[in-house]
Amino acid sequence: MxxxxxxxxxxxxRTTLRAAVTVGLATALVACSAASAEEAVVGESGRTVLRYDGSVGQVTFPELAADLGYYEKVELEWVGDSTGGPQSIQAAATGSTDFGGAFNGAIVKLKASGSPITSVISYYGSDExxxxxxxxxxxxxxxxxxxxxxxxxxxxxxxxxxxxxxxxxxxxxxxxxxxxxxxxxxxxxxxxxxxxxxxxxxxxxxxxxxxxxxxxxxxxxxxxxxxxxxxGDFSYGTYIFRDEYIAQNPEVVEDFVQGTARAIRWSQVTPVEEVRARFTSIIEGRGRGETTDLVPYWKSASITAPGGVIVDEEISTWIDWLVREGELEEGRFSPEDIYTNDDNPYANGTYPQDAGPDGEPVEVSP
CATH class of the missing domain: 3.40.190.10 (Periplasmic binding protein-like II)
Known part of the structure; x- marks a missing residue:
């Protein structure tokens, strides 16, 4: 050890206090760094660059979306690997990255601390x-x-x-x-x-x-x-953007969400071995000096809602929990204050719930 x-x-x-202090520091930095970070950067491809943290030896859904060609206006720029959800959303809140992801309870706490952020899509959870x-x-x-x-x-x-x-x-x-x-x-x-x-x-x-x-x-x-x-089956974490970034770059965020949703759906309806093969190809091709040892242990998307659509209960559970613990004033937030499904094609009517990544009905593969 x-x-x-x-x-x-x-x-x-005492652990909650530590988390709150960390969140407070992150929020204090927002005014210094985020204001200058809202202007979208256009890459050589003509697409908007979104900076993000990755995960060693693993493929995130945005990385999968980029590899599958699901983004039309977005390209990704990897800036490093995250040590965990709190660090990821702090980086996004302060403008060090453009989006981040974490457990929804941590996101509610970050929002409660005054950080202007919004969850836009689920990206991990638990299933059987x-x-x-x-x-x-x-x-x-x-x-x-x-x-x-x-x-x-x-x-x-x-x-x-x-x-x-x-x-x-x-x-x-x-x-x-x-x-x-x-x-x-x-x-x-x-x-x-x-x-x-x-x-x-x-x-x-x-x-x-x-x-x-x-x-x-x-x-x-x-x-x-x-x-x-x-x-039971439950999604625990979401990707967030700063509210000002969403306001200034709505088409970029919309493209990110639709592409990521389709990538999630692809992993939900594609045979496991095919998903693993794709992950292996992505990891071997990106040149970060990683191994693919973790890939064979991938079993499922872990998200049951098609395309990572956020469900009220996945947010309200943690709002209620924080209220019960005395860490959040009752009535301060409703789930709609924390998240939006507006850009998710599986929630806004673009695709039916039983559609695959291209909008056509599909059978879910084992």
């Missing part, structure tokens, strides 16, 4: 094939929420999805606020999460996607609960 792991530990009650879970060692006496009082949970970042999901599970299990405060969250990079659990440095650890699959293959761990057990 890295020597810096324990200094990052904070009681659950792709979801995050929380695991203990096989034979652990920890089996229900009350068992976690005084215990530790390893998560990839503070103030993000894992924290919200954990608190929801503990609350549903009947724990009081004081009892929840006794559950400790410790920051553990996903690549180290399994090892940290097996070495007994945490009592529970969050695992998802490839890290979850690899850990389960090796055996010796058992699920405590999962996102799927709490919310």
């Amino acid at each position: 890295p020597r810096t792991l324990r200094p990052h530990a904070r009681r659950l009650a 094939l792709s979801y995050g879970g929380f695991y203990t060692l096989e034979g652990s006496p920890l089996t229900e929420p009350k068992d976690l009082i005084g215990k530790s949970i390893g998560v990839n970042t503070l103030g993000a999805q894992s924290e919200f999901v954990i608190r929801e599970w503990l609350t549903r299990g009947g724990l009081t606020a004081d009892e929840i405060d006794q559950v400790e969250l410790i920051v553990v990079p996903p690549v180290n999460a399994e090892q940290v659990l097996r070495e007994g440095q945490v009592d529970v650890v969050a695992l998802s996607r490839v890290f979850q699959d690899k850990a389960l293959e090796r055996g010796g761990i058992t699920p405590l609960f999962s996102e799927l057990s709490l919310f």
Whole structure:
């Protein structure tokens, strides 16, 4: 375990404060940097350049959309790789990038801090094939929420999805606020999460996607609960733009959303092996010195709504949660204040719900 792991530990009650402080710093920078960043930059192709953060060894839906030729007015400029959702939306809010994506609860908090941003399309979630879970060692006496009082949970970042999901599970299990405060969250990079659990440095650890699959293959761990057990099929994260950018470049944002929606839909209706082959080709062709080791673990888009259409409940759940926790004034926001589906072809009438990426009815492939 890295020597810096324990200094990052904070009681659950304190993690939200840290996230709020970080968001506040991001918001303070908006006036300095975003105002000059709203003017669209046109690349050599004649298309508008959108700067973004990527993800090592993985293909994002905007990258897939660009590769599939779904953008007409947009070209992408990769500026680096994101360390997580909060960092991604902070970069977008401050104008370091043009769009970013994160867990919807973090986006509501960023909006509440005064940052003028809007969610435009869902990009990840949980379904029966792709979801995050929380695991203990096989034979652990920890089996229900009350068992976690005084215990530790390893998560990839503070103030993000894992924290919200954990608190929801503990609350549903009947724990009081004081009892929840006794559950400790410790920051553990996903690549180290399994090892940290097996070495007994945490009592529970969050695992998802490839890290979850690899850990389960090796055996010796058992699920405590999962996102799927709490919310079922559910989209958790959205891409955001600054409101001023949307106002000044509506056609660019519209093209980004329609192209990304079609790419999501392509992945929803295309056989898994074909999607993996496309991802492999993209990663090998972009010259970032990555491996394609993660590609075989891709199972699904993880989004059930056609083309990443945002559903009210995916936003209202976290607004209500923040109100319940006393972190947001009741009635301050409705879901419509946070997101729009106006540019999504699967929501605005351009394509029917059962259409594929080209607008024609299609059978969903396994």
